[in-house]
Amino acid sequence: MSGDRNQLRPEDLIGAINAAYGNFDREIERLPDTSESLEAAEKHLRELQDLRIKYLGKKSELATQKKLIRSIDPTRRGEAGSNIQKFEQTITQRIVDKEQALKHFIENARVERESIDVTLPGRRPRPGHLHPITLMRQRIEDIFVSLGYAVEDDREIETDFYNFDALNIPEGHPARDPQDTFYTTDGFALRSQTSTVQIHAMQRRGAPVRMIAPGRVFRRDTPDPTHNPMFYQVEGLCVDRGITMAHLKGTLAEFVQRLFGLETKTRFRPSYFPFTEPSAEVDYSCFSCGGPGCRICKWSGWIELGGSGMVHPNVLRAANVDTEEFTGFAFGLGIDRTCARIYQLDDIRLLFENDVRFLEQFR
Amino acid sequence: MLISYNWLRELTDTKLSPQELRERLTNVGLAVDAVEERDADYVLDVEVPSNRGDCLSHVGIARELAVIENAGVQSPKSQIENANGKTSDFASVEIRDPDLCPRYAARIVRGVKIAPSPEWLRKRLEVLGQRPINNVADITNYVLHELGQPLHAFDLAKLTESRIIVRCAEKDETITTLDGVERNLDKEMLVIADARRPVAVAGVMGGEDSEISNATTDVLIESAYFDPASVRRTAKLLGLHTEASHRFERGTDPEGVSQAQERCVALICEIAGGVATEDALDVYPTRKDKKIVSIRPERVEAITSLSVPTAESVRILKSLGFSLSEEASARLTFTVPSWRHDVAIEEDLIEEVARHTGYDRIGTELPPSSLSGEYHSRERHKRALRRSLSALGFDEAINLSFIELTNDFDLIPEFGGLSEDNLVTLTNPIVEEASRMRQTLLPGLLNSIRHNINHGIRDVCLFELGRLFVANEPGQLPREREALALAATGGAVAADRAQADRELDFFDLKGALEAGVTAMNLPPLDFASAEVIHLQPGQAAEISFNGVRVGSIGRLAETIAGQFKFRQPIFIAEVDLTTLLEIEELPVLYSPLPRFPSILRDVSLLLDRKITVAELLRAVHDQKVEHFVGAKFVGTYEGEGIPEGKRSVTLRFEYRADDRTLRDEEVDELHWPLVKALQENFNAEVR
Numbered sequence A: 001m002s003g004d005r006n007q008l009r010p011e012d013l014i015g016a017i018n019a020a021y022g023n024f025d026r027e028i029e030r031l032p033d034t035s036e037s038l039e040a041a042e043k044h045l046r047e048l049q050d051l052r053i054k055y056l057g058k059k060s061e062l063a064t065q066k067k068l069i070r071s072i073d074p075t076r077r078g079e080a081g082s083n084i085q086k087f088e089q090t091i092t093q094r095i096v097d098k099e100q101a102l103k104h105f106i107e108n109a110r111v112e113r114e115s116i117d118v119t120l121p122g123r124r125p126r127p128g129h130l131h132p133i134t135l136m137r138q139r140i141e142d143i144f145v146s147l148g149y150a151v152e153d154d155r156e157i158e159t160d161f162y163n164f165d166a167l168n169i170p171e172g173h174p175a176r177d178p179q180d181t182f183y184t185t186d187g188f189a190l191r192s193q194t195s196t197v198q199i200h201a202m203q204r205r206g207a208p209v210r211m212i213a214p215g216r217v218f219r220r221d222t223p224d225p226t227h228n229p230m231f232y233q234v235e236g237l238c239v240d241r242g243i244t245m246a247h248l249k250g251t252l253a254e255f256v257q258r259l260f261g262l263e264t265k266t267r268f269r270p271s272y273f274p275f276t277e278p279s280a281e282v283d284y285s286c287f288s289c290g291g292p293g294c295r296i297c298k299w300s301g302w303i304e305l306g307g308s309g310m311v312h313p314n315v316l317r318a319a320n321v322d323t324e325e326f327t328g329f330a331f332g333l334g335i336d337r338t339c340a341r342i343y344q345l346d347d348i349r350l351l352f353e354n355d356v357r358f359l360e361q362f363r
Numbered sequence B: 001m002l003i004s005y006n007w008l009r010e011l012t013d014t015k016l017s018p019q020e021l022r023e024r025l026t027n028v029g030l031a032v033d034a035v036e037e038r039d040a041d042y043v044l045d046v047e048v049p050s051n052r053g054d055c056l057s058h059v060g061i062a063r064e065l066a067v068i069e070n071a072g073v074q075s076p077k078s079q080i081e082n083a084n085g086k087t088s089d090f091a092s093v094e095i096r097d098p099d100l101c102p103r104y105a106a107r108i109v110r111g112v113k114i115a116p117s118p119e120w121l122r123k124r125l126e127v128l129g130q131r132p133i134n135n136v137a138d139i140t141n142y143v144l145h146e147l148g149q150p151l152h153a154f155d156l157a158k159l160t161e162s163r164i165i166v167r168c169a170e171k172d173e174t175i176t177t178l179d180g181v182e183r184n185l186d187k188e189m190l191v192i193a194d195a196r197r198p199v200a201v202a203g204v205m206g207g208e209d210s211e212i213s214n215a216t217t218d219v220l221i222e223s224a225y226f227d228p229a230s231v232r233r234t235a236k237l238l239g240l241h242t243e244a245s246h247r248f249e250r251g252t253d254p255e256g257v258s259q260a261q262e263r264c265v266a267l268i269c270e271i272a273g274g275v276a277t278e279d280a281l282d283v284y285p286t287r288k289d290k291k292i293v294s295i296r297p298e299r300v301e302a303i304t305s306l307s308v309p310t311a312e313s314v315r316i317l318k319s320l321g322f323s324l325s326e327e328a329s330a331r332l333t334f335t336v337p338s339w340r341h342d343v344a345i346e347e348d349l350i351e352e353v354a355r356h357t358g359y360d361r362i363g364t365e366l367p368p369s370s371l372s373g374e375y376h377s378r379e380r381h382k383r384a385l386r387r388s389l390s391a392l393g394f395d396e397a398i399n400l401s402f403i404e405l406t407n408d409f410d411l412i413p414e415f416g417g418l419s420e421d422n423l424v425t426l427t428n429p430i431v432e433e434a435s436r437m438r439q440t441l442l443p444g445l446l447n448s449i450r451h452n453i454n455h456g457i458r459d460v461c462l463f464e465l466g467r468l469f470v471a472n473e474p475g476q477l478p479r480e481r482e483a484l485a486l487a488a489t490g491g492a493v494a495a496d497r498a499q500a501d502r503e504l505d506f507f508d509l510k511g512a513l514e515a516g517v518t519a520m521n522l523p524p525l526d527f528a529s530a531e532v533i534h535l536q537p538g539q540a541a542e543i544s545f546n547g548v549r550v551g552s553i554g555r556l557a558e559t560i561a562g563q564f565k566f567r568q569p570i571f572i573a574e575v576d577l578t579t580l581l582e583i584e585e586l587p588v589l590y591s592p593l594p595r596f597p598s599i600l601r602d603v604s605l606l607l608d609r610k611i612t613v614a615e616l617l618r619a620v621h622d623q624k625v626e627h628f629v630g631a632k633f634v635g636t637y638e639g640e641g642i643p644e645g646k647r648s649v650t651l652r653f654e655y656r657a658d659d660r661t662l663r664d665e666e667v668d669e670l671h672w673p674l675v676k677a678l679q680e681n682f683n684a685e686v687r
């Protein structure tokens, strides 16, 4: 047979292959599709690669027998070729199937192993918080800047002129009493209202002028749940030709609607302040109950916003504004008090204790 | 002030129910806080504005009600049936200080029978929460609540020489007031005295030993007008707030003195019997001129936007007691009633018209916009600063502007050479120790940290923006500057995690400050090791900009930490924000992106640990080497393998050319001379 190559038959080739691949089934079935661990499956995958080399590699019986096809009688070469090819396809398919099964398992096992608890907290520093008074001040400033007001500020320690005289608070008025106002040894006053900035602003800007002045003010109140010797106010001033109380009412109505919601109503009550004439106390409808009364509005349906009125002619004159050409309105409201209302603070001393558990409640 | 509904009805015939009354009075500026049903009557608690002393009586409220209801006020009757003799036959009155007492009237009733008041009178007072005493005392009290004029009844027999002298107290004079308290008087307090001693504190309270008793037969009724400021001062200094002082302080009606006295005397004769004198001894040296105020009807609309017919304006004002003295087409001139101290100018009349027309009838409109809004010039920077600090975990604190003397002097940083001399001091602090205006924010922040630690919170990061006050030359306003302070202690806490990963240190605080400065787009600050009085030596730095000191940063000195009882390191910083905010912002300019990659070289140098990284970087940057972009800090190492007193510092050098990728050999040629220079300058070894 070895002398005459042409006498090789297809059956010889297939026979040789069958003889060499007798263990293939057992060897591949020994590799399970799933394993108890990722590592075991990876070992099986490596073993599978060894099987591929053994049964499909360059030195495999299949490769050897393929080379012998050209020694077969040409009329039967086709038959040999297609038989061998079919056999090779079967083997390849078995290996690929096994490989896919193993890889699938490995993939799943890896995903499983690397899976995370997505509910753990995100990684970031604990955020800090701005003081509620700052937050409220910024909201108020944003509203008034959009209404055409300039934000102004000035001294916290003032002369009597700015703190009293120019504001039409005469000598002997109770507000000037050292019982109520702090004085320095040089005889200056810690400003007892941000109205002082009205005068500075009119002197700087002349008329017309439209400004708000948020800031710190001081009064000799002994600290208790509703008083601090220092608190924050916002003063507002609008001086122009033809300004009336309707403009004052319209401006404050707009303000409370933007701060507390569009359904908020405003109420004016006659009142008395030395620096305005006529004067009005301003209330807004309770943001919590909307009118029927609740704990927050002390069952009245209304909450006090602050004082307001038409700028007293003596105040305009103190700032050299012509009282026949110009009229104006002014208002003042407490930032701390507004904070206390909105956040339902029952003790405003907390505002200056800087307890972290308090501060972190505000955003 | 309490008002009886029944009493009011006698004066006005009001048709309004108590609840309606509440609303209507509130609408004209007399806020009624509460209406309470009491003993077949209703009691209204009226909040009277401080300038409306004229409303502190039933007649005062009735006058407002008359305008509201377009009705009148019934004048209480004062018919004295039984009169005989002149008051000057029985007593004398002398005013020694007419500025403090412009008017004093005395009248006498002889032969009264002191007894409990009749039922109707007792009830009137009881409804208002007043305790009935005896008929004469009750009548003076009754007239006070009816007309608003405080009156006082003396037992004539107890007035030495039957004299009334209105004068200031003498040095060391005392008086035992009706409440049984002996009071020291000062030389500015006005008293009513007899020939011998004070018998009443003028306008505040009578004296015990001239009081009406059951044995009294002859009474002297005082009706007077006292200076409001003087009564306020005396009442305040004596700590005596009475129905009388409350009214005198707000200004009573100088012209109402006689009417009230007549009313009182008539009631005494009627209820307690006795014979009144025919006249009053009325000392009224300088009668005040009547005030005249004009109003231009069109100004009502110009100021309030309310269009009120002139006739209605006149009705309101007349009904309030103003009398029209002159009527020209464009101007109405009114005489102001003597009880209206608050009215002096046109706007005051406008307010009267407006409040009785109704503030609720004023429309709402926004003023025509003629100006554009703007934030305070540095608000944008401050918002950026606050945002960046809060993003890094710092909570914003606000502390009072006052500081306590204890502890705080050690803490004053040398902002431009401050010292105790230029502290601003208060004459009337609310707490004795908190008498200085703060010159540093640090004591406040440290107290806040202590507060938190005392409440079991040991991880605290706080910042504060606030004003500092520095005294100026005598007589000049103090300087006010803004400062930023930070304080941090405890662990670096992550959000939603129970435990800090590590403890905070100096560099957390420095980083926060640097982040804030960067957020404001300002050039970086310089930090140099320094001795700072309140900081721990070796962990303290001075902060400067362009060679000017702007603040300090470091670990709180152990001595001060001990005083605060801190058991963990506290890191604090304070900078002069006013100065920082004057620094010009960095311009933002685009520079083209590099087209070729950089080549990096790391070098670790072993050198003396006193040599700072800043020195090394500065030395490197001073070298002008081609293609050298810059050097950055990588890390330091101390410990095993490093000799005592030395440390290893690793820096990363970056080289780049604009037109090509540099070759390694090229970079080596540039790099090693740089390193060599460092080695030589700092006596360093390359590791």
Ligand SMILES: [Zn+2]
Pocket (backbone or CB within 6 Å): A286, A287, A288, A289, A290, A291, A292, A293, A294, A295, A296, A297, A298, A299, A301, A302
């Ligand atoms: Zn409510």
